[in-house]
Each structure stands twice: as C-alpha cells, then as structure tokens.
Amino acid sequence: xxxxxxxxxxxxxxxxxxxxxxxxxxxxxxxxxxxxxxxxxxxxxxxxxxxxxxxxxxxxxxxxxxxxxxxxxxxxxxxxxxxxxxxxxxxxxxxxxxxxxxxxxxxxxxxxxxxxxxxxxxxxxxxxxxxxxxxxxxxxxxxxxxxxxxxxxxxxxxxxxxxxxxxxxxxxxxxxxxxxxxxxxxxxxxxxxxxxxxxxxxxxxxxxxxxxxxxxxxxxxxxxxxxxxxxxxxxxxxxxxxxxxxxxxxxxxxxxxxxxxxxxxxxxxxxxxxxxxxxxxxxxxxxxxxxxxxxxxxxxxxxxxxxxxxxxxxxxxxxxxxxxxxxxxxxxxxxxxxxxxx
Amino acid sequence: xxxxxxxxxxxxxxxxxxxxxxxxxxxxxxxxxxxxxxxxxxxxxxxxxxxxxxxxxxxxxxxxxxxxxxxxxxxxxxxxxxxxxxxxxxxxxxxxxxxxxxxxxxxxxxxxxxxxxxxxxxxxxxxxxxxxxxxxxxxxxxxxxxxxxxxxxxxxxxxxxxxxxxxxxxxxxxxxxxxxxxxxxxxxxxxxxxxxxxxxxxxxxxxxxxxxxxxxxxxxxxxxxxxxxxxxxxxxxxxxxxxxxxxxxxxxxxxxxxxxxxxxxxxxxxxxxxxxxxxxxxxxxxxxxxxxxxxxxxxxxxxxxxxxxxxxxxxxxxxxxxxxxxxxxxxxxxxxxxxxxx
DNA sequence: CGTACTCGGGAAAGCGCTTACCGACGTACG
DNA sequence: CGTACGTCGGTAAGCGCTTTCCCGAGTACG
Numbered sequence: 001x002x003x004x005x006x007x008x009x010x011x012x013x014x015x016x017x018x019x020x021x022x023x024x025x026x027x028x029x030x031x032x033x034x035x036x037x038x039x040x041x042x043x044x045x046x047x048x049x050x051x052x053x054x055x056x057x058x059x060x061x062x063x064x065x066x067x068x069x070x071x072x073x074x075x076x077x078x079x080x081x082x083x084x085x086x087x088x089x090x091x092x093x094x095x096x097x098x099x100x101x102x103x104x105x106x107x108x109x110x111x112x113x114x115x116x117x118x119x120x121x122x123x124x125x126x127x128x129x130x131x132x133x134x135x136x137x138x139x140x141x142x143x144x145x146x147x148x149x150x151x152x153x154x155x156x157x158x159x160x161x162x163x164x165x166x167x168x169x170x171x172x173x174x175x176x177x178x179x180x181x182x183x184x185x186x187x188x189x190x191x192x193x194x195x196x197x198x199x200x201x202x203x204x205x206x207x208x209x210x211x212x213x214x215x216x217x218x219x220x221x222x223x224x225x226x227x228x229x230x231x232x233x234x235x236x237x238x239x240x241x242x243x244x245x246x247x248x249x250x251x252x253x254x255x256x257x258x259x260x261x262x263x264x265x266x267x268x269x270x271x272x273x274x275x276x277x278x279x280x281x282x283x284x285x286x287x288x289x290x291x292x293x294x295x296x297x298x299x300x301x302x303x304x305x306x307x308x309x310x311x312x313x314x315x316x317x318x319x320x321x322x323x324x325x326x327x328x329x330x331x332x333x334x335x336x337x338x339x340x341x342x
Numbered sequence: 343x344x345x346x347x348x349x350x351x352x353x354x355x356x357x358x359x360x361x362x363x364x365x366x367x368x369x370x371x372x373x374x375x376x377x378x379x380x381x382x383x384x385x386x387x388x389x390x391x392x393x394x395x396x397x398x399x400x401x402x403x404x405x406x407x408x409x410x411x412x413x414x415x416x417x418x419x420x421x422x423x424x425x426x427x428x429x430x431x432x433x434x435x436x437x438x439x440x441x442x443x444x445x446x447x448x449x450x451x452x453x454x455x456x457x458x459x460x461x462x463x464x465x466x467x468x469x470x471x472x473x474x475x476x477x478x479x480x481x482x483x484x485x486x487x488x489x490x491x492x493x494x495x496x497x498x499x500x501x502x503x504x505x506x507x508x509x510x511x512x513x514x515x516x517x518x519x520x521x522x523x524x525x526x527x528x529x530x531x532x533x534x535x536x537x538x539x540x541x542x543x544x545x546x547x548x549x550x551x552x553x554x555x556x557x558x559x560x561x562x563x564x565x566x567x568x569x570x571x572x573x574x575x576x577x578x579x580x581x582x583x584x585x586x587x588x589x590x591x592x593x594x595x596x597x598x599x600x601x602x603x604x605x606x607x608x609x610x611x612x613x614x615x616x617x618x619x620x621x622x623x624x625x626x627x628x629x630x631x632x633x634x635x636x637x638x639x640x641x642x643x644x645x646x647x648x649x650x651x652x653x654x655x656x657x658x659x660x661x662x663x664x665x666x667x668x669x670x671x672x673x674x675x676x677x678x679x680x681x682x683x684x
Numbered sequence: 685c686g687t688a689c690t691c692g693g694g695a696a697a698g699c700g701c702t703t704a705c706c707g708a709c710g711t712a713c714g
Numbered sequence: 715c716g717t718a719c720g721t722c723g724g725t726a727a728g729c730g731c732t733t734t735c736c737c738g739a740g741t742a743c744g
Contacts, residue, residue, distance in 0.1 A: 016703075027722080050453075051396045056702040058729060071422045077413060287599045
C-alpha cells in the first residue's frame with residue numbers, strides 16, 4: 001500500500017508538500033511541484049489512508065445510522081432519505097442493523113463512537129424497557145458530551161433531536177375511519193408489545209374507540225412480529241377467537257399484507273367480509289389486491305429531516321429540536337362499510 | 343473524549359498495560375491492575391478510538407459492500423445475507439449505495455480502499471460499458487494487490503471471487519414456461535439495456551424462443567427502469583404497440599408488479615387475458631394478486647456466499663472462486679395457458 | 685548465597701497523516 | 715546596497731493506539 005511518504009519521495013518533495021497538494025490546502029504551491037506530485041499519485045495509485053487522516057485531522061466525518069433492519073421496507077425508505085441528505089453533505093453513512101436486538105443498539109452506539117461518527121441517528125421504535133432506555137440514554141449523553149450529534153426517528157424518550165411520526169394520531173385515524181364506517185367488531189393485528197410504536201398506535205385507536213362509545217378489549221388485540229408472517233398468524237388467531245369480526249387494523253403494512261394473504265387463503269373477501277387497514281403506506285401497499293387502505297407516513301422525508309437535524313452546525317441554541325410529522329389516511333380498496341350496513 | 347492515556351493515568355499504570363488489559367492481550371497482567379484499569383474505563387466511559395487502533399494494528403477489519411440501492415428488495419435481501427455472515431465473523435459492514443451511478447461505484451471502491459476495508463463486495467448487475475468495466479477492474483486489481491479481497495455478485499467480468507446467478511438459464515425457464523404453455527405473442531418488460539443482468543436474462547429467453555421455433559423481435563422488448571414504475575410504463579408501451587399480446591415476461595419482480603398494476607388499471611385480467619412472469623422471487627411476489635409466477639433466486643443466500651468467499655483466508659490457491667447459483671421456476675397464479683388454448 | 689530464569693510492567697518506536705512553525709530565497713523598498 | 719517582507723517548502727511534533735524490547739524483581743536451583 002503506497003503511503004504519502006512514497007508519493008513525496010517519488011515526486012522529490014516533502015510529505016508536507018505532497019499532503020498540501022493532495023488535499024488542496026490553502027497554502028500556495030508551485031505548479032511544477034503540483035504536477036509532479038499528482039503524477040506520482042497516479043503512478044502509485046495512491047489513496048490516502050482514511051484512518052490516518054481522521055486521526056491527524058481529528059474531526060469527525062462519517063455519520064452512523066442504527067436501524068432495526070434495512071431490508072424492511074419501512075427502514076429502507078427512511079434510509080433512502082437519510083442517505084440522500086448525507087450524500088449532499090459529502091458524508092459517509094455507516095448503516096447498522098440491530099435486527100431488533102436492543103443490546104446491539106447499545107453496542108452500535110459504542111462502535112459508532114469509537115469510529116468518531118459525527119452523528120448517530122437512531123431510527124425505529126423505542127422499547128418499553130426502563131432499564132434499557134436509561135442505559136441507552138446514558139450512552140447517548142456521553143457521546144453528545146464529546147461533541148457528537150444525535151437524532152432519533154420515531155422515539156421520544158431520548159436526548160438529541162427527534163423526528164416523531166404521529167403514531168397516536170395515525171392510530172386515531174384508523175379508528176375514526178373504521179368506527180366511522182360502522183364497524184364495531186374490530187381486531188387489531190399489532191406488533192410486539194414492547195415497542196412504543198405499537199402501543200402509541202394502539203393508544204390512538206383506543207381514543208377513537210372511546211369517541212365512538214366503543215371499547216377495545218385485550219382479546220381483540222393480538223401481538224406478533226412486525227412482519228408479514230406475524231400479520232398472518234395474528235390474523236389467524238383473531239379469526240379463531242373473535243367470531244363476527246368485520247375489520248382488521250394492522251399496525252403496519254407488512255402485517256396488513258400478511259393479514260390479506262391469510263384472509264385470501266381462508267377464502268374471506270376483503271373488504272366484502274372483512275376490511276383491512278394498514279399503517280405506514282409502504283410502496284407495496286398499492287400493489288396488493290385489494291390495494292391497501294393505510295396511514296401514510298412520509299418515511300423518506302422523515303429520514304431526510306433527521307439527517308438534516310443531525311448535520312446542523314453545533315446547536316445554535318443548544319436545544320434539541322423536535323419535529324413532528326403528520327400521518328394521513330389513504331383510502332384504497334381494502335376498507336368498506338361492514339356488510340350488514342349495506 | 344477520554345483517551346487511553348487518560349485511563350492509564352487514572353489507573354496509575356502505563357498506557358501499555360492499559361491497552362493490554364482492554365484488548366485482552368496474551369500478555370499476563372495482575373488482577374489488581376486489571377481491576378483498576380477496568381474501573382477507570384468505566385468511570386471515564388472510555389471507548390478506544392477505532393481509527394487509532396486500525397492505524398496502529400495495521401490490519402483491516404471492516405468490509406465494504408457496494409450495491410445499487412439497499413431499499414430495493416433485491417439488494418435488501420442480498421444485504422441481509424451478507425450482513426449475517428459478516429456479523430458472525432465480527433466484521434463491520436459499510437454499505438454504499440450507488441443509486442445506479444457507475445461513477446459512484448468507482449468512487450466507493452476508492453473510499454473503501456482508503457478505509458482499509460478487508461474486502462469489497464460488489465453486488466448487482468454489471469454495465470455494458472467497456473471503458474467503465476475496464477477502469478473498475480483496474481481499480482479492483484490495485485486494491486487486490488494491496489491485500490484486499492474482492493467478491494462480486496451477479497457479474498462476471500471482474501477479477502476476484504464471484505457468485506453468479508443463472509440469469510441466462512432463468513430467462514430460459516421463463517421462455518420455456520411461456521412457450522410451453524402455448525404463448526406465442528410475448529412481450530418483454532426489460533430493465534435498462536446497459537445492464538448485463540437484463541441482457542443475460544433476455545438471452546435465455548431468446549434461446550427458449552428458438553427452441554420453440556419462435557423469435558423475439560426488437561419491438562417485443564421494451565427497456566425501462568428496473569422498478570415498479572418502469573414496469574408499468576414498459577407494459578403500457580407493449581400494450582399499445584403489440585396487439586394480441588398474451589404474455590408478459592418481466593425481467594424482475596418489481597417490474598412485474600408494475601406490469602400487474604398497469605394491467606389491472608386497464609381492466610385486463612391476469613392470467614385470463616395476459617399472463618405475467620417475474621424474476622427474482624422477492625418476498626412480495628407471493629402477496630400481490632394474482633400471486634406472481636416468477637424465477638426464484640436465493641438472494642440472501644447469494645449474499646451470504648459472497649461474504650463467505652470474501653472473508654476466506656488469503657486464497658489457498660490464489661485463484662478466484664466462482665459459484666454459480668441456480669434459478670428455479672415458481673409457478674403461482676399469474677401465468678396460464680393463453681385464452682385461445684383453453 | 686550467587687546465578688539463571690521467569691514473569692509482570694514500562695519506555696518508546698512507530699502506524700500514515702496533518703499542520704504549526706521555521707528558514708531560505710527573492711523581491712521591493714528606503 | 716542593506717533591510718524588511720512575502721513566498722514557498724521543509725522539519726518535526728503530534729493524533730491515539732499497539733507492540734517490541736528491555737528491565738527489575740521474584741523464584742528456583744546448585
């Protein structure tokens with residue numbers, strides 16, 4: 001591996017000069033030398049050692065993103081937004097997948113700190129776990145105290161900037177739509193109960209229920225994994241335990257799609273017999289049949305905003321900023337009034 | 343930011359000792375000292391500077407992955423497999439999205455080299471561009487010559503290990519199925535023509551056509567972006583220019599889904615009036631309606647294999663290994679014999 | 685009790701780069 | 715023609731860590 005010293009030697013200059021030319025330092029350098037150095041770089045296929053540079057310069061450049069799983073469309077969309085902004089700022093993004101293991105989240109914060117990340121962005125639901133939340137928060141604070149920036153997406157318990165989707169309000173939209181259509185026997189296909197996203201969305205749903213003089217009993221809610229197969233199994237449980245169900249509210253689109261596929265396999269018509277509403281409005285939502293009625297969250301935009309916050313110059317007022325993002329109901333074909341009403 | 347020296351000072355030992363304790367070096371250290379150092383680490387919330395470590399140790403640890411776009415399910419799946427293996431080996435993965443810009447691919451190779459990546463994995467189709475391929479290859483060789491490992495997925499023109507999906511054979515499977523069912527008027531919804539994946543798959547399709555005494559004219563093939571909207575627009579073009587079409591072969595599932603949605607919007611029954619076959623078997627394929635007949639590629643597994651190859655101990659025989667992976671037809675509901683045949 | 689080891693710990697030399705700081709030269713000026 | 719600058723390069727001191735080498739103090743042995 002060619003080093004700067006090699007280049008300098010080859011060009012017959014000092015490492016200092018070579019460095020200045022290669023990095024375009026403000027210090028003026030004669031054209032003759034410049035050309036010689038550049039030629040040497042080319043011949044030696046020299047690429048500066050990023051670690052050495054980082055060490056010598058001592059200023060952070062990369063930013064870290066911690067998500068549950070990039071291959072989940074929810075995070076994929078967020079990541080897309082994040083990356084776009086990061087790239088505009090010339091930042092390298094390090095993506096860390098926790099695969100929903102809170103401990104990994106902790107580990108990755110350390111790793112990112114070790115790598116001198118300029119900012120850490122935590123995307124995805126928080127956990128209902130006092131102990132964990134506290135530990136994470138402590139780690140994040142330490143990181144911040146050494147000049148690191150922090151932004152979180154979809155959680156509020158933490159220090160640092162935050163982009164917060166209207167999960168509760170979105171849940172309320174789902175409820176308002178369903179109860180408004182006349183459904184009373186609603187099943188909820190929920191994600192893991194230890195995720196705040198799940199509970200926030202359900203809280204909104206509950207509020208809507210109350211407003212319509214209804215109530216959500218524990219048995220109407222089935223918790224499962226936040227993915228397609230979790231949606232399918234939760235739906236199966238619901239079908240078996242809640243006869244007369246006319247609507248299913250899935251707490252994200254992946255689960256809704258799982259629900260759709262299970263209903264289809266049981267020969268149940270959607271929305272004829274049962275309505276289904278999802279959450280997030282992932283791109284696929286419009287491609288399933290029936291096209292999924294869902295709550296739209298501007299995921300890519302949320303990612304972009306979080307990155308923007310994180311990359312902001314050292315806080316003007318030193319106060320973490322919180323951006324709320326609205327949820328919006330997108331009516332498609334999977335929801336309708338219950339059969340009896342028609 | 344606390345440094346090792348701070349920790350050492352606080353524990354009243356030399357940096358050397360602190361380092362040895364923290365990294366669990368083979369050198370034995372008294373328990374008393376060990377505890378003091380560990381306590382200091384805890385109090386100072388010390389995290390070693392990864393760049394300094396990397397510089398001092400001088401051995402690569404991270405691995406870089408260059409993909410077109412992680413938020414594309416095709417790459418998301420591959421990435422999932424890659425990550426799994428990398429994590430098992432305790433490697434940090436740096437994911438780089440080119441967003442299909444070949445120049446970025448070049449840039450990222452440099453960046454990864456600068457970051458002392460132990461290996462670079464290039465996923466996704468290659469480009470039909472002599473010049474570019476040559477430049478990339480040269481850069482890769484330089485990287486290899488300094489001890490870097492290279493593995494590519496889905497392209498063959500390069501140096502280094504390769505995991506190659508049976509694109510041609512898969513295309514042939516599509517053709518065999520469609521022509522076998524009796525279709526003769528087939529439209530091809532293809533990805534960008536400068537991608538080798540596109541042309542390889544079409545080549546297989548052509549071979550099947552010949553075997554059935556058929557032929558694919560240029561007008562039967564429409565090239566568009568490798569995504570949902572590309573699929574929709576290509577399908578629209580096909581419908582407008584190829585009356586009497588009975589089947590559409592999409593060159594990936596995203597495009598197939600776009601095709602499906604366009605057909606639905608035009609009120610065309612699938613597979614009643616037109617059959618649709620996709621390629622890749624992404625998870626969503628089974629959730630659209632009608633469920634998509636497609637060619638299965640074990641994407642996550644391909645990623646895992648590439649990572650395994652890349653992480654192999656310095657080539658035993660120094661020869662790049664090539665692993666071919668088979669494609670398989672998955673019959674679902676979107677394909678059937680043409681109407682006239684029934 | 686002296687010698688030969690062993691064992692735990694520290695001193696210091698880098699890893700590859702950046703960046704004050706300094707010095708040599710050339711120019712402009714008094 | 716001597717002094718004062720301004721220019722352009724080089725020298726060297728780190729950045730935070732690892733690791734080799736060495737040294738002092740035990741221990742075991744003759």
